[in-house]
Amino acid sequence: MRATTVTMLAAVSVVALVAACGGSTHHPSHAQRSPTRALPQRAHVVFASDTGAALGNVSSAHVAGKVISSLGFDPSRDGFSFQNYGFIAGNELDAHAMRELFGDVVCATAPSDTCTLTPAAAQWAQQTAEAMVGGHCFGFSMTALRFFKHNLSPSTYGASIPYSLGLSPELQSEIAYGWATQVVPAVQQAELVGQPSAVVKFLARAMRNPSGEVYSLGLYNGPPSDPQREGHAVTPTGIASLGNGKYAILLYDNNKPGTTQAMLVDAKAETWQYLVATNPSQPNAVWSGQGTANELALAPLSSILHQQQCPFCSAAGRTGVTTISLGGNPVAHAHLLITTSDGRRLGYVGHRFVNQIKGARVIRPALNQIWKATPEPVYVVPANDQVKITLSGGNPTGSDAAQVHVSGPGFGATVARLMPRAGAQAEITLTPGGAKLSLRLSGAPGSAPTLQLARDQGRKGNLVTVAPTRLKAGTKLSVGLRPTSHRVSVTSSQASSPVAVTLRSVGPQGIKTVQKQNVAVHAGQPTTLSLGLIRVG
Numbered sequence: 114m115r116a117t118t119v120t121m122l123a124a125v126s127v128v129a130l131v132a133a134c135g136g137s138t139h140h141p142s143h144a145q146r147s148p149t150r151a152l153p154q155r156a157h158v159v160f161a162s163d164t165g166a167a168l169g170n171v172s173s174a175h176v177a178g179k180v181i182s183s184l185g186f187d188p189s190r191d192g193f194s195f196q197n198y199g200f201i202a203g204n205e206l207d208a209h210a211m212r213e214l215f216g217d218v219v220c221a222t223a224p225s226d227t228c229t230l231t232p233a234a235a236q237w238a239q240q241t242a243e244a245m246v247g248g249h250c251f252g253f254s255m256t257a258l259r260f261f262k263h264n265l266s267p268s269t270y271g272a273s274i275p276y277s278l279g280l281s282p283e284l285q286s287e288i289a290y291g292w293a294t295q296v297v298p299a300v301q302q303a304e305l306v307g308q309p310s311a312v313v314k315f316l317a318r319a320m321r322n323p324s325g326e327v328y329s330l331g332l333y334n335g336p337p338s339d340p341q342r343e344g345h346a347v348t349p350t351g352i353a354s355l356g357n358g359k360y361a362i363l364l365y366d367n368n369k370p371g372t373t374q375a376m377l378v379d380a381k382a383e384t385w386q387y388l389v390a391t392n393p394s395q396p397n398a399v400w401s402g403q404g405t406a407n408e409l410a411l412a413p414l415s416s417i418l419h420q421q422q423c424p425f426c427s428a429a430g431r432t433g434v435t436t437i438s439l440g441g442n443p444v445a446h447a448h449l450l451i452t453t454s455d456g457r458r459l460g461y462v463g464h465r466f467v468n469q470i471k472g473a474r475v476i477r478p479a480l481n482q483i484w485k486a487t488p489e490p491v492y493v494v495p496a497n498d499q500v501k502i503t504l505s506g507g508n509p510t511g512s513d514a515a516q517v518h519v520s521g522p523g524f525g526a527t528v529a530r531l532m533p534r535a536g537a538q539a540e541i542t543l544t545p546g547g548a549k550l551s552l553r554l555s556g557a558p559g560s561a562p563t564l565q566l567a568r569d570q571g572r573k574g575n576l577v578t579v580a581p582t583r584l585k586a587g588t589k590l591s592v593g594l595r596p597t598s599h600r601v602s603v604t605s606s607q608a609s610s611p612v613a614v615t616l617r618s619v620g621p622q623g624i625k626t627v628q629k630q631n632v633a634v635h636a637g638q639p640t641t642l643s644l645g646l647i648r649v650g
Contacts, residue, residue: 232567236525252292331410427523441515447533
């Protein structure tokens, strides 16, 4: 992304697209006729939100002052009655949400909201859903704004106003869609950031235009350089003047439903302050910033409403990216180190963070201090290069399984059931295009992992799962997948225990799944299986 010195606002990540109003009909973006088009761009940050705790009743902020600009958004009518949540059981990024994001290309079977996703699409959905475990604040904020601007109708979900809605699977899917927009590389260029006085001035002007753009507001507990940076997304509803250069940005905070909250801004001192995610059983968390050290961010609603460029579709080709993430316990977890074929590294070397890969991006899911959670970042690197991913042990309990996810143009891969204990490592290698996935364990592995590799061909594709009964330290286990011939190859660097192999093929004509137990794997000699899981070479 471009970096520019700014005098008003600059762009940071999250979302950029074209506004839609009513149903699925797309219209020109509000951003085209708003002040945003004159603003430069900057950096990248992602919200994962901050709490799903039971917050109890939180009183509205009482701010003495004159309201100088108002959106007309009432949290007790236009917000949700339920709080922002973290982990929730079920398939959040379902076919409906995936089609909203990327269109019918995600469907292997006939396009519908109940279609079977292509294998690579399903892998991407799983990877992204795991990143939501810390919360859904950005999805809450954007979905509430969609209702407010009549992009969605609450009657579709069972009530006349958003505040009367319950959390149904259908609404959960829309919130997940809103959250997921921020992790698509092509949409991380529309967010605007600036110093407090500029944000107040910008919002006040925008809110005076009833048909204009609306925004989600991002705030953080530290500067972008802070590796433990946390963030939250709220909805600005008005601006109040308190006199002497002081203002309040009135807010709908999805952690404090039914109330109006206030962020205090001193335009002369260029400071802001806000009590974040107050939990009755916990002390208030005061977040603040001054000048350019910890700026505020605005994400336009119009930026999330257009069909996104598919990052896992084969058509992305050489312009695509490879996304790498760690799933599992967001508090006690290991670290990742990514190495490209030319030896450049991205991630953690011990406790030191390095980024030597040109064009790489680091997306840090943001969680609140209440949870004390600092999940591993999501890493994005240019596609079409071999990547080696080293998972260095650090889980103090040794009881929580971790998953490493990799997705890119036309493929997706997951290595699951990893137990990254102190002193242990898992080395994962993926060749360009996801043709072959390899795993080597060192130290005390802790359990036998599972390897999954998915490759697409248009609306067709295959997913192979290889599950060894055990994997000795130092043994390199590799799985290759050739979707054109529906063939799987499994190779071990040394004598290995038998493995179970499952091959799932999907396409417009339907789904076929075959499985074979106790497949013998010989040292250095590939075992090749056909769709019927019969050895052919």
